Amino acid sequence: MTPLLDFETDALPDALVARPLGDIDMAVTPELETTLYAAVRERGSGCLVVDLGAADYIDSSGIEPLFRLHAALEVDGVGLIVVAPPGSNAARLLGLVAMDDIGEVRPSLADALDRCGGRELS
Amino acid sequence: MALVIGDVVGRGVKAASAMGQLRNAVRAYLLEGYGPAQVLARVNRLLDSLGGGFATLACLCFDVATGELRYANAGHPPPLVAMPDGTTRWLEGGLAAPLGAAREIVYRQASDRIRPDSALVLYTDGLVERRNEPIDTGLERLATAAADSPGHAATLAGRLVGAMPGTARPDDVAVLVLARREAPGEPLVVRLPAEATSLGPLRERLRRWLASADLERRAAADLLLAVGEAASNAVEHAIEPHPAAIVVTVRIAPGGPVYEVRDHGRWDGEPSAPHRGRGMQIIRALSGDVGVDRSPEGTTVTMHPGKEDRSA
Numbered sequence: 001m002t003p004l005l006d007f008e009t010d011a012l013p014d015a016l017v018a019r020p021l022g023d024i025d026m027a028v029t030p031e032l033e034t035t036l037y038a039a040v041r042e043r044g045s046g047c048l049v050v051d052l053g054a055a056d057y058i059d060s061s062g063i064e065p066l067f068r069l070h071a072a073l074e075v076d077g078v079g080l081i082v083v084a085p086p087g088s089n090a091a092r093l094l095g096l097v098a099m100d101d102i103g104e105v106r107p108s109l110a111d112a113l114d115r116c117g118g119r120e121l122s
Numbered sequence: 123m124a125l126v127i128g129d130v131v132g133r134g135v136k137a138a139s140a141m142g143q144l145r146n147a148v149r150a151y152l153l154e155g156y157g158p159a160q161v162l163a164r165v166n167r168l169l170d171s172l173g174g175g176f177a178t179l180a181c182l183c184f185d186v187a188t189g190e191l192r193y194a195n196a197g198h199p200p201p202l203v204a205m206p207d208g209t210t211r212w213l214e215g216g217l218a219a220p221l222g223a224a225r226e227i228v229y230r231q232a233s234d235r236i237r238p239d240s241a242l243v244l245y246t247d248g249l250v251e252r253r254n255e256p257i258d259t260g261l262e263r264l265a266t267a268a269a270d271s272p273g274h275a276a277t278l279a280g281r282l283v284g285a286m287p288g289t290a291r292p293d294d295v296a297v298l299v300l301a302r303r304e305a306p307g308e309p310l311v312v313r314l315p316a317e318a319t320s321l322g323p324l325r326e327r328l329r330r331w332l333a334s335a336d337l338e339r340r341a342a343a344d345l346l347l348a349v350g351e352a353a354s355n356a357v358e359h360a361i362e363p364h365p366a367a368i369v370v371t372v373r374i375a376p377g378g379p380v381y382e383v384r385d386h387g388r389w390d391g392e393p394s395a396p397h398r399g400r401g402m403q404i405i406r407a408l409s410g411d412v413g414v415d416r417s418p419e420g421t422t423v424t425m426h427p428g429k430e431d432r433s434a
Contacts, residue, residue, distance in 0.1 A: 023325060026354050027318040057325060059350045060400040089343060096407040097400050 005031045008054075009039060015047040015081075015116040016040065017109065021054050024062030033065035040078060047116035048073065051083040051109055052090035063093065066102040079103065081112040123186055124152045127198065127244040127298055128179035140175050144221070148181065158183055158194035159216065159229035166196070166221045166229075176222040180244060189236045189302055194229045196221045199247050199261070204268040204278065206239035206330070212265075238308070239330070241278055241301040243268055248294030249286050260286070275301040303334060309373035316357050316366040316385055324353055324370060335374055345372070345379050348408040351401040352423045356385035359421070377426070386420040 005028040006021040016039055020032060040048050050066065052058060070080045080103030084090035094105060106112040126148050130137045147168050151161040158181040169175050178198035184191050193201070193213060197220030200212040215232025236242050243264075250260030267285035268278065279299040310331040314320035325346060332342040349370060356368045366386040373380055406412050409425035 023322060025318070025321045025325075025350060026357060027321055057346060057350065059347055059354060060404055061354045089347075092340075092343065093347065093404070097403045099400070 007035060011043060015049050015113060016043045017049045017051055019051040019054050023057040024055050025059055026061035029061055029065055036065065036069055047079045047081065049081045049083060049112045049116065053083055053085040053088050055089055058089050058093055070101060070103045081106055081115055083109050083112050123184045125182045125184060125244060125298060125300060127246065127296060128177055129246045131176040144177060157231055158192055159231040162194050162196045162229040163227060166227050169222050170225050174222055176220060178220045191234045191236055192231050194231050196229065199250060202243040202265060202268055203236065204241045204243060208269050210265045210269050236302045238302055241275065241299055243282065244298040246294060246296045249297060252288055275299040309371055312370045314368055316368045318357055320368065321350065321353055325350065331372065344408050348405050348425055349381055349383060351404050352383035355401050356383055380426055382422060382424045384420060384422045
């Protein structure tokens, strides 16, 4: 089956950056979750940055994997940081309802990476 | 609105005056309220009484509000429809003999529909006919040139003429293009299977509709999100009958967009997964007035213009 979701990943010294592209909805949720888990497991990174700035569309189903991911990664001591730049669809969504259980939310990738740098790597 | 295109056999003053007479006759019959097939039958009789002649003529009546098309064709090359997905089709119905081929000709009416963002192309054979080349080659070339998102009528007409090389007799070429835009204020109705993979195509339709709806970017994105949340709920809860359908209706009301998402499942906005309840919260945050109507047939969520929330 062809993947529905386009992805960019960057393996940086302090963090693994995953940037899903296009539309993030219920149809791609399972793939998003699997891809993110696999990436973290392979890398064993101390910090996972999910950059939602490039999403053309994202809704509550699309963001759902992040809740589970956050809970699971916390157990392993891996930090999850979500990037939602001001004016982006992700920022709009996160501004509408409180979602404080998806990890830290930062306005830019640079900001997120700063946070990762100061983190204790597992 | 009526569109007529024709071609009189012969050249020079005689042919031009015959065309002038035909044009006036067609106009008169249309004004009398005759349909396309009746117009052609009458014009044929008139031509005979004027001493004969030979002409092809396509007569099309177009309903601007609905896009409905009724037409009949007296031996004229088939009109072409260019659709927004880049495909084309020929209007091959209602075809009978050219005017003047017999004293009495029975013309039959065909019907079709020109959907928003499509274009109707009428032309004379001068556009498609080339020496030493079967006419099908020219028709194919025309269809290929039109097979691109149609856009504005003038642009398309220019593109078509430009794409048809070697016009031997430019005075023999006529092109008439009608482009139907998504009419502002016309509701969008989308019916799709209640499956997660329908959500992408649904957004595509919404985006296209929103592009012509003159909504500001933020409001358009909000509408996409609210409808997306409601449709996701519908997909998640769709049970019977199989295959269940989601029907989304969107229209612009004086206060802003009004939308409705109807499904055949039963859901009450309560979370089924730990975080799914957020969908309904988001819908409420985006829409001033949300109605959820549950019946044995399914669930309908109606949303009215949101409060002036421009945060984030």
